[in-house]
Amino acid sequence: MSTLGRILLVEDDPKDVELTLTALDEYNLANEVVVARDGEEALDYLYFRGNFMRRAGENPAVLLLDLKLPKVDGLEVLQQIKTDEQLKMIPVVVLTSSHEEKDMVASYRLGVNAYVVKPVDFHEFVNAIKELGVFWAVINEPPPGSIKKK
Amino acid sequence: MNQAGIEPQAMVQSKPKLSRLLSAIQRYGLAVLSVSLALGAALLLNRYNFHSVADPLFLFAIAISVWYAGPGPAILALVLSSFADSYYFIEPLYSISITRDDVPHFVIFILFALLLTWYSTLRQHAETQLRQARDKLEIEMLERTQQASLLNLTHDTIFVRDMSDVITYWNRGAQELYGWTAEEAIGKRAHELLHTVFPKPIEEIHAELLRSGRWDGELEKTRSGGTQVAVASRWSLRRDDQQRPAAILETNNDITERKRREHEISKLNEELGKRTAELESINKELEAFAYSISHDLRAPLRHMAGFTELLRKNTASLLNEKSQRYVTMIMESAQRMGNLIDDLLAFSRIGRAETHKTMVSLEQLVQEALAEVRQDAHERNIVWKVGGLPAWYGDRSMLRLALVNLIANAVKFTRTRSQAEIEIGCTDHKQNQVVVFVRDNGVGFDMKYVNKLFGVFQRLHPPEAFEGTGIGLATVQRIVHRHGGKVWAEGLVDQGATFYFSLSKSMESNL
Numbered sequence: 185m186s187t188l189g190r191i192l193l194v195e196d197d198p199k200d201v202e203l204t205l206t207a208l209d210e211y212n213l214a215n216e217v218v219v220a221r222d223g224e225e226a227l228d229y230l231y232f233r234g235n236f237m238r239r240a241g242e243n244p245a246v247l248l249l250d251l252k253l254p255k256v257d258g259l260e261v262l263q264q265i266k267t268d269e270q271l272k273m274i275p276v277v278v279l280t281s282s283h284e285e286k287d288m289v290a291s292y293r294l295g296v297n298a299y300v301v302k303p304v305d306f307h308e309f310v311n312a313i314k315e316l317g318v319f320w321a322v323i324n325e326p327p328p329g330s331i332k333k334k
Numbered sequence: 335m336n337q338a339g340i341e342p343q344a345m346v347q348s349k350p351k352l353s354r355l356l357s358a359i360q361r362y363g364l365a366v367l368s369v370s371l372a373l374g375a376a377l378l379l380n381r382y383n384f385h386s387v388a389d390p391l392f393l394f395a396i397a398i399s400v401w402y403a404g405p406g407p408a409i410l411a412l413v414l415s416s417f418a419d420s421y422y423f424i425e426p427l428y429s430i431s432i433t434r435d436d437v438p439h440f441v442i443f444i445l446f447a448l449l450l451t452w453y454s455t456l457r458q459h460a461e462t463q464l465r466q467a468r469d470k471l472e473i474e475m476l477e478r479t480q481q482a483s484l485l486n487l488t489h490d491t492i493f494v495r496d497m498s499d500v501i502t503y504w505n506r507g508a509q510e511l512y513g514w515t516a517e518e519a520i521g522k523r524a525h526e527l528l529h530t531v532f533p534k535p536i537e538e539i540h541a542e543l544l545r546s547g548r549w550d551g552e553l554e555k556t557r558s559g560g561t562q563v564a565v566a567s568r569w570s571l572r573r574d575d576q577q578r579p580a581a582i583l584e585t586n587n588d589i590t591e592r593k594r595r596e597h598e599i600s601k602l603n604e605e606l607g608k609r610t611a612e613l614e615s616i617n618k619e620l621e622a623f624a625y626s627i628s629h630d631l632r633a634p635l636r637h638m639a640g641f642t643e644l645l646r647k648n649t650a651s652l653l654n655e656k657s658q659r660y661v662t663m664i665m666e667s668a669q670r671m672g673n674l675i676d677d678l679l680a681f682s683r684i685g686r687a688e689t690h691k692t693m694v695s696l697e698q699l700v701q702e703a704l705a706e707v708r709q710d711a712h713e714r715n716i717v718w719k720v721g722g723l724p725a726w727y728g729d730r731s732m733l734r735l736a737l738v739n740l741i742a743n744a745v746k747f748t749r750t751r752s753q754a755e756i757e758i759g760c761t762d763h764k765q766n767q768v769v770v771f772v773r774d775n776g777v778g779f780d781m782k783y784v785n786k787l788f789g790v791f792q793r794l795h796p797p798e799a800f801e802g803t804g805i806g807l808a809t810v811q812r813i814v815h816r817h818g819g820k821v822w823a824e825g826l827v828d829q830g831a832t833f834y835f836s837l838s839k840s841m842e843s844n845l
Contacts, residue, residue: 199637206644252629281632283679284625304636304672306643306665 190216190321190331192244194226194261195279196253200302204248207313213321218244223256227264230271242331243274246320251280251287259290266295273327275320279313365407368395369414377422388423389443396447400454408451416444491565491586494572497579499523511565511588513558524584529556539569544579547571552589564590617686624682631675639668670803674791677805681790684812689729696723696770699730700758703737711745714754721759726768726837728817733837736813739806740772740833746800747776747831766839767819775830779823787823810835 191213195201205214220226228234230243247265251258258278265271277298278291288299300316303309320326372395376388392415400408420430420440432440485492485503491511494503501524504516512519512528519527525536531554532539543549550568557563565586574580646653646661653661700720726733741758748754755775762769779787779794786792788811793804810833811821818838825831 197633199641200633203637203640206640281629281636282625283676285683302632302636304632304639305669306636306640309636309640 190245190326191317192218192220192226192229192247194220194223194247194253194258195250196221197250200250203306203309204313207310208317210310211314211318211322213317216321222254223258223261226261227256230265230274240331243271243327243329245275245324245326245330246316247274247276248279248316249276251278251282251291259287259294262291262294262296274330275324275326277316277320279316361403361407362410364403365395365399365411366414368398369411369418371395372415373418373422380423388419392419392443393447393450397450397454400451401458404458405451405455408447408454412444412447412451415447416440419443491588492583493519493524494581494583495524496581499525501527502581508586511557511563511586512555530554543569543571543582552593553586555586562590563588564593620682621686624679624686632672635668635672635675639665639672642668674803674805677803677809678790681805681809681812684732684735684809684816687732689732689816691727691729693725693727694730694733695725696733696760696768697725699734699737700741702734703741704758706738707741707745710742714745714749715752716745716748716754716756719755719757719759721757723758723760723770724763724768727839728837729813732813732816736810736835737770737772739810740835743806743833744772744774744776744831746802747778747795748774749800750777751775761834762836767836769834769836771832771834773830773832778825778827778829778831780827781825784823784825788821807833 191208193201193204195204201219205217208214208217218229220229225234226247226249229236229239232239249258249261253261258280262276262278265274265276272295275297276295277300278287278296279300279302280287281302282288283301291299298316300312303312369392372388372391376391379387392411396408396411396415399411417430420432421428424432424436424440426433486506488505489507489510490505491507492503492505493501493508495501501519501522504514504519508519509515514527524530533551533553539549539551548568548570550566553565553567555563555565566589568585570583570585571579572581572583642661642664646658646665650658697720700723704718704720741756744756745754748756757773758771760768760770777795783794786794788807789804790808791804792808793802807821814821814835814837819836821833821835823831823833
């Protein structure tokens, strides 16, 4: 897993991963995606630990973060990123099933850049993912130290 | 001699100057008068050859003066008597000069008169003191008697016992509470008679009583009939003139009933606490349950919808029309279940969320709700009539949601009308209640189903006629109930419907 990726997708559900990748594929962004299956793996990626010890030195342009994750949950990952001087500039988008207001409030408190509830409707879901991918990975100018557009 | 008819003058009075002057004139006048009468009587008797009566008569006049008018007038009477005696009755007559032989007689007269004056003054002084002491005693006795009867009147139980615990006073309240009469109780040892149970050693209680003069606490005692009684007891220590402890006054109040109720209340409280804890844990479970529904139930639905969509895309050319319809139905069902879950969650959230009540302008809330609803109805022909609404105390976002639901309903059920008419206003605006209504000219409903309108997932129309999950009015009802109000509706099939809700002014939130 040493692929260069502009998008770090942190998602434990393989079906969600597949649907997300399918959506991003329409804009040829699927191969830009690095998938972490839990919070620990996401942090390993960001801190060059474990499987990601030898990955390239830049930060992802955006992090798509599920909240309900095994081991280290999404809010903990978010907190870690936003309190780390090296990582706090990475745009983080929470992508979750949860409509719960307390999750949303907690995320914004921790400094999340966007909060998206995954729509049940596939078209809406695809549109949401595509727009997110395009906006953060293509349109948005990422902070210094991020992977640049090819 | 008729001076006895003259009223004795009040001697010690703090009256104004004038009356004091008048009193002095009267007193000295009495002295002059009594001496004059004595002189007249002596002269008269002298004429009938009764000699040597002048001195006793003068002494009598002096005695009258000192007795009724005091020492000052007595001295005046003495001086006047001396002159009169010397002038009329001592040789040489009709001259105030006296011979050497008469000096002893005269001196003895004056000394005797002075003695009489001194003695009378002393006596009078003693009598005055005696009278004052008697008056004081009478007043005190009256007070004591009144106090004793007051003690008897009170409902409180009061008794007095000496330092060896022997009862010396027992009021009617004590008789009523304990069943012993005063005759039976007085002379007995109180704690033995009443089987007193102390909350702590009696020595400690006595130590406190001696130190502070008071003690109060709760005691258990036994009535004459043998039943137990709990009393709130207050002890006061009385000391004698030498500050030695003399007696203990004990006041008791029957608190048996109060104790029983306290016990009951504490038992109820305990139960309430348990139930509250249970409810809290159930609420927590419910919250966790709702959270898990929100998270875990929606994910597989999304997958079903997503992969079915992908299936249709990839197999579009392979599937026949029927199979394609099946695929569409799977997707629609997934979509519908998603909506149901979302609505149910929103509905449960309204029940769980705390209300944050502030003063809100209902008129402004209606405008906001209208703006939201109109977005989805811009191609419709709707005549809006919005009346004035007051500001009210309530949870802003909840009331807004209720209005959005009602107005969206009105828009939805007038869809079949070429021109929809929707009116929003208030019918009743009293001091402590406001009634808001939303009226439409839509499809209406049959009044026999009015009870089903506000139920969760209750619908009066088939989904192909009017979409919806049937949660909107249930949400409205829950919001209004949480504001201490009511919801109701009036309608006729095909003649429109009116939905009302009332809000009460109570500041407390209602569940």
